[in-house]
Amino acid sequence: MxxxxxxxxxxxxxxSGTRLWPISRELYPxxxxxxxxxxxxxxxxxxxxxxxxxxxxxxxxxxEKFATDIFLQLKSYGLVRENILIEPSQRxxxxxxxxxxxxxxxxxxxxxxxxCPSDHIVKPAAAFARxxxxxxxxxxKGKIVTFGIVPxxxxxxxxxxxxxSRSKGVVAVQAFxxxxxxxxxxxxINDGYFWNSGIFMMRTATILQEINQYLxxxxxxxxxxxxxxxxxxxxxxxxxxxADSIDEAILEKSxxxxxxxxxxxxxxxxxxxxxxxxxxxxxxxxxxxxxxxxLACENSLxxxxxxxxxxxxxxxxxxxxDTEDAVLVAHRDETHQIKDVFNQLKAAGKSQHLExxxxxxxxxxxxxxxxxxxxxxxxxxxxxxxxxxxxxHHKRSEHWIVTRGTAKATVDRDTRYLDQHHSVDIPVGxxxxxxxxxxxxxxxxxxxxxxYLGEDDIVRFEDKYDR
Amino acid sequence: MxxxxxxxxxxxxxxSGTRLWPISRELYPxxxxxxxxxxxxxxxxxxxxxxxxxxxxxxxxxxEKFATDIFLQLKSYGLVRENILIEPSQRxxxxxxxxxxxxxxxxxxxxxxxxCPSDHIVKPAAAFARxxxxxxxxxxKGKIVTFGIVPxxxxxxxxxxxxxSRSKGVVAVQAFxxxxxxxxxxxxINDGYFWNSGIFMMRTATILQEINQYLxxxxxxxxxxxxxxxxxxxxxxxxxxxADSIDEAILEKSxxxxxxxxxxxxxxxxxxxxxxxxxxxxxxxxxxxxxxxxLACENSLxxxxxxxxxxxxxxxxxxxxDTEDAVLVAHRDETHQIKDVFNQLKAAGKSQHLExxxxxxxxxxxxxxxxxxxxxxxxxxxxxxxxxxxxxHHKRSEHWIVTRGTAKATVDRDTRYLDQHHSVDIPVGxxxxxxxxxxxxxxxxxxxxxxYLGEDDIVRFEDKYDR
Numbered sequence: 001m002x003x004x005x006x007x008x009x010x011x012x013x014x015x016s017g018t019r020l021w022p023i024s025r026e027l028y029p030x031x032x033x034x035x036x037x038x039x040x041x042x043x044x045x046x047x048x049x050x051x052x053x054x055x056x057x058x059x060x061x062x063x064e065k066f067a068t069d070i071f072l073q074l075k076s077y078g079l080v081r082e083n084i085l086i087e088p089s090q091r092x093x094x095x096x097x098x099x100x101x102x103x104x105x106x107x108x109x110x111x112x113x114x115x116c117p118s119d120h121i122v123k124p125a126a127a128f129a130r131x132x133x134x135x136x137x138x139x140x141k142g143k144i145v146t147f148g149i150v151p152x153x154x155x156x157x158x159x160x161x162x163x164x165s166r167s168k169g170v171v172a173v174q175a176f177x178x179x180x181x182x183x184x185x186x187x188x189i190n191d192g193y194f195w196n197s198g199i200f201m202m203r204t205a206t207i208l209q210e211i212n213q214y215l216x217x218x219x220x221x222x223x224x225x226x227x228x229x230x231x232x233x234x235x236x237x238x239x240x241x242x243a244d245s246i247d248e249a250i251l252e253k254s255x256x257x258x259x260x261x262x263x264x265x266x267x268x269x270x271x272x273x274x275x276x277x278x279x280x281x282x283x284x285x286x287x288x289x290x291x292x293x294x295l296a297c298e299n300s301l302x303x304x305x306x307x308x309x310x311x312x313x314x315x316x317x318x319x320x321x322d323t324e325d326a327v328l329v330a331h332r333d334e335t336h337q338i339k340d341v342f343n344q345l346k347a348a349g350k351s352q353h354l355e356x357x358x359x360x361x362x363x364x365x366x367x368x369x370x371x372x373x374x375x376x377x378x379x380x381x382x383x384x385x386x387x388x389x390x391x392x393h394h395k396r397s398e399h400w401i402v403t404r405g406t407a408k409a410t411v412d413r414d415t416r417y418l419d420q421h422h423s424v425d426i427p428v429g430x431x432x433x434x435x436x437x438x439x440x441x442x443x444x445x446x447x448x449x450x451x452y453l454g455e456d457d458i459v460r461f462e463d464k465y466d467r
Numbered sequence: 468m469x470x471x472x473x474x475x476x477x478x479x480x481x482x483s484g485t486r487l488w489p490i491s492r493e494l495y496p497x498x499x500x501x502x503x504x505x506x507x508x509x510x511x512x513x514x515x516x517x518x519x520x521x522x523x524x525x526x527x528x529x530x531e532k533f534a535t536d537i538f539l540q541l542k543s544y545g546l547v548r549e550n551i552l553i554e555p556s557q558r559x560x561x562x563x564x565x566x567x568x569x570x571x572x573x574x575x576x577x578x579x580x581x582x583c584p585s586d587h588i589v590k591p592a593a594a595f596a597r598x599x600x601x602x603x604x605x606x607x608k609g610k611i612v613t614f615g616i617v618p619x620x621x622x623x624x625x626x627x628x629x630x631x632s633r634s635k636g637v638v639a640v641q642a643f644x645x646x647x648x649x650x651x652x653x654x655x656i657n658d659g660y661f662w663n664s665g666i667f668m669m670r671t672a673t674i675l676q677e678i679n680q681y682l683x684x685x686x687x688x689x690x691x692x693x694x695x696x697x698x699x700x701x702x703x704x705x706x707x708x709x710a711d712s713i714d715e716a717i718l719e720k721s722x723x724x725x726x727x728x729x730x731x732x733x734x735x736x737x738x739x740x741x742x743x744x745x746x747x748x749x750x751x752x753x754x755x756x757x758x759x760x761x762l763a764c765e766n767s768l769x770x771x772x773x774x775x776x777x778x779x780x781x782x783x784x785x786x787x788x789d790t791e792d793a794v795l796v797a798h799r800d801e802t803h804q805i806k807d808v809f810n811q812l813k814a815a816g817k818s819q820h821l822e823x824x825x826x827x828x829x830x831x832x833x834x835x836x837x838x839x840x841x842x843x844x845x846x847x848x849x850x851x852x853x854x855x856x857x858x859x860h861h862k863r864s865e866h867w868i869v870t871r872g873t874a875k876a877t878v879d880r881d882t883r884y885l886d887q888h889h890s891v892d893i894p895v896g897x898x899x900x901x902x903x904x905x906x907x908x909x910x911x912x913x914x915x916x917x918x919y920l921g922e923d924d925i926v927r928f929e930d931k932y933d934r
């Protein structure tokens with residue numbers, strides 16, 4: 001694309017993924033997962049935008065919970081750390097988009113902004129680029145251009161966009177419609193309606209003007225915002241804003257909204273059912289991975305996990321997903337009830353809705369192997385050359401045993417190199433640091449002891465990753 | 468019962484449990500499991516016989532793999548260690564029963580022997596006692612008295628016994644019949660046939676005489692056997708014996724076989740389907756445990772496991788059984804295919820068919836938390852007052868960290884007491900011993916390092932449990 005100096009992109013990545021539990025978790029939603037292919041959904045989205053838009057103009061709008069994981073995933077794609085915009089709290093899309101638009105507008109009053117969800121499949125990239133290019137001049141002229149998907153079937157799972165006419169190109173929007181029933185959906189298709197992809201594009205000046213007209217509270221907040229500082233400083237005022245969605249609060253009201261018929265393929269991976277549909281299957285319609293054993297099953301998705309076995313016998317239309325600490329067994333048509341499972345786990349004080357046993361960090365990853373009263377056992381994998389922060393814990397002692405590679409361990413003034421099987425004690429209150437000085441991965445078993453073992457009992461003195 | 472001086476019992480406990488995988492494993496079959504109630508099936512069986520027969524007259528016939536676990540389970544019931552008869556190899560029931568009968572006959576030529584499978588449910592104990600009492604005089608007079616179960620339905624899953632007449636009491640047997648088809652089963656019931664419970668009773672002199680008549684090879688082997696020594700000395704000759712079942716080789720041929728109509732309830736827990744039928748269920752027909760979450764399910768068995776969650780949505784007639792390292796999801800009518808899963812796991816070199824992550828030992832238990840190249844992480848739970856053997860490993864070093872309680876650790880000539888968080892190294896080749904000197908459980912994390920980490924790399928110098 002030419003003339004991209006004033007073109008900006010913002011990826012909306014604040015959604016939490018209940019619908020693909022147990023592989024998505026409250027702290028690890030579907031945009032962070034490799035669902036189809038070897039890149040995560042947010043990596044796919046970022047790579048797609050990067051082909052059109054200068055990387056320094058690309059923003060992520062998310063919240064505190066996901067910011068570190070997103071940066072870890074997109075660092076190598078060139079994401080600028082300051083371009084991760086963190087909502088002070090979750091107040092739906094209108095405040096998030098308003099804040100992002102205000103921030104970018106301050107930087108460049110001529111900005112045109114392309115907004116994309118982080119967790120959709122859009123292919124091929126060339127078709128997407130062509131459509132954005134076609135929409136761009138209209139956006140520059142003051143339109144809010146939405147991307148409409150030509151329906152593949154009368155789906156009851158998506159919202160619809162009704163164009164004013166059946167002309168080609170960019171046309172004005174007559175109305176937006178919520179998820180319809182089956183008969184209505186059929187009519188919508190016959191009348192040439194589009195699915196609403198959630199992708200849209202406009203000048204920051206345009207959206208701020210519409211916010212001024214339709215969302216006075218948000219507008220007032222934006223005038224008080226200091227866009228040179230992290231949004232966190234605005235927490236109290238942000239919390240007080242109504243939780244409006246951009247669709248209902250602006251797109252359905254504004255007379256500037258247009259739609260372009262997308263030429264790309266689009267999929268919202270909103271349920272296990274959809275994922276099963278999009279995955280390659282055997283002759284019996286089963287999607288399996290290498291940890292699954294299947295006998296006499298049909299039309300089922302069966303995913304196992306490392307170090308475990310999932311065996312399915314005689315199941316039809318089943319979704320079976322096994323993870324390190326939870327397994328889901330559901331009929332394909334009933335996966336919408338996962339939300340209830342999520343809520344039951346939350347109410348019972350479990351952790352399986354919240355996070356995985358394995359968490360990723362800038363230096364590698366850790367897996368919780370075992371927890372009990374006053375102790376926790378973790379396996380740490382430290383990447384070659386990586387080092388954890390120089391840190392201290394008030395309430396726990398730690399004990400490290402190397403099981404692979406070589407560790408450089410610092411405990412107060414003592415630094416030593418530990419090979420496989422060697423161990424070191426870290427008393428409560430000792431300043432310590434773990435490094436991998438070698439060019440092969442380092443694995444250690446960490447046994448923590450103490451009355452309180454939360455991740456937040458950590459004082460960081462120095463951190464390669466600026467945490 | 469009176470006059471029990473010459474009454475003996477033998478529990479046949481050599482069967483391996485594929486059909487209740489994943490809770491039963493090749494090394495931990497169903498007789499060792501608590502399937503219904505708070506005692507394992509073999510404990511229930513032993514307790515039932517102990518009410519009728521002097522405990523020093525009770526024998527277990529099993530193989531090397533299960534002997535330790537069986538002794539652990541029955542020690543507190545008074546089982547005499549020497550009364551565990553270990554088959555040199557698995558050669559079906561005729562050789563096993565022949566050896567046991569020969570051993571007991573040598574001890575007491577007047578012996579009458581009651582033979583029972585180890586993994587059936589028999590209730591109430593009083594009815595069982597009454598039936599045994601009724602059969603006893605007939606056995607003493609030279610009959611082989613089988614216990615027939617009055618069929619509850621025309622089952623195709625059991626063998627049938629055809630009595631010569633419909634008279635009450637102990638009557639001669641006309642014939643034995645294999646598992647029939649449904650129509651034949653219906654006819655069998657109308658003709659007054661019984662299910663074959665696998666329980667029978669006769670003088671050791673009687674069965675040895677029938678072996679002499681019908682199984683010449685076994686008979687010859689028995690004449691050469693030194694019954695004062697463990698059967699292991701006879702391994703080569705035992706291996707060469709034909710793998711005959713006692714039913715086919717003797718009961719179906721002998722003219723001394725009678726049947727008594729049992730007044731007890733009898734269940735062979737031969738499949739998940741049967742277990743589901745016998746378990747208490749909610750109004751929707753679901754049998755659940757506390758680790759299961761169920762939404763919109765019907766007629767299903769859903770068992771979760773500690774530290775994990777199993778969530779089932781919209782499933783009907785499903786068997787869902789989750790364990791530490793494997794999960795089964797099967798239609799109730801298809802669980803006979805579990806054997807194929809078992810074989811696939813075996814062929815793939817996995818461990819999930821063979822054993823659980825947690826194993827029991829005389830001193831407590833251990834759980835494998837993590838395994839990798841050249842290392843293994845275990846959690847050990849040592850009972851109050853218990854001690855592991857004084858031992859040494861040729862190929863691995865070990866590292867112990869106490870996470871609960873107090874350990875007494877001996878490494879070569881050094882003995883020390885370790886509280887929570889304290890650790891000790893055990894180099895390759897060091898004589899070492901772990902004890903729990905306290906009256907609360909001891910828990911330690913053991914990290915093993917070495918090129919070979921098999922359980923058989925152990926040299927025992929001294930063992931409280933005579934291993």
